Amino acid sequence: MKQAGLFIVLEGIDGTGxxxxxxxxxxxxxxxxxxxxxxxxxxxxxxxxxxxxxAATGRLSPADELELFLKDRREHVEQLIAPALAAGKVVILDRYYFSTMAYQGSRGFDPAEIRARNEAFAPQPDLLIILDLDVDTALSRIGARGDTANEFEKRDALAKCREIFLSLQGEPFVHIVPTAAGPEEVQERIREIAEARGEAAA
Known part of the structure; x- marks a missing residue:
């Protein structure tokens, strides 16, 4: 019997790992x-x-930026995500339309409207892992890795993004994982969530 595909998305503000x-x-x-x-x-x-x-040269207007994200995601779904899931593979994404809800939501768009536009063509993940970290620590991590906060990573914007991510808590496929601990502990928790869903092969 063919194994079902599994779709896992990891989200969170920059600096969460x-x-x-x-x-x-x-x-x-x-x-x-x-x-x-x-x-x-x-x-x-x-x-x-x-x-x-x-991100480095200066952001587009909110509307133009949103349209680019939608075009990019539609192509991603058609060329990678949908075929891989249909073939029974595990698809793991670093960011998806929840980031668009958060980052474009911080620019004044309604996150619920962004979600509806995306879910018209983009499949909802089986598991959404939101890696959570306070903004000050996230910014210090960004600096520690030798980066500077770009246009997507300003303090006030990140705080709003975090708020939008956390607003998803309570949906059955959403799991909030604090990332103040070390990467090994965070990964252990993520694996526990995947195992609890019963999708990891024996």
Whole structure:
């Protein structure tokens, strides 16, 4: 019998360790014998590259920026996410439309409206792991890794983004994981959540 695909998204403000935790989780699933596809948003496709460039050169208008995210995500769903899930693979994403809700929501858009526009074509994940960290610690981590806070990472904006992420708490597929602890402890908790769902192969 064909194994069902599994879709896991890791979200949170910058500095929470999403990329590290995504890699660790993917490696763990591969140890379970699952085939894993890793992705991130914005993607490295044409629309995603435009978005990434604006983080350093200056952001577009809120409306234009949102449209780029939607184009990038639609292409991502069609080319990677949907085919991989249909083939029974585990898909692990570092950011998805919940980041658009948070970051564009911090620019004045209604997060619920952004969500509705995305869910018209983008599948809801089986598990949404929101890595949570206070803004001051997140900014200190960004500085410690040699980066400076870009246009997407200003303090007030990050505080609003965190608020929007945390507003998702209570939905059955959403899990908030504090990341003040070390990466090993955080990964252990994420694996416990995945195991509790019963989707990791024996």
């Amino acid at each position: 999403k990329s590290t935790q995504s890699r660790l989780l993917a490696a763990w699933f591969r140890e379970q014998g699952r085939e894993v596809v890793e992705g991130r948003e914005p993607t490295d496709g044409p629309w995603g590259r435009q978005i990434r460039a604006t």
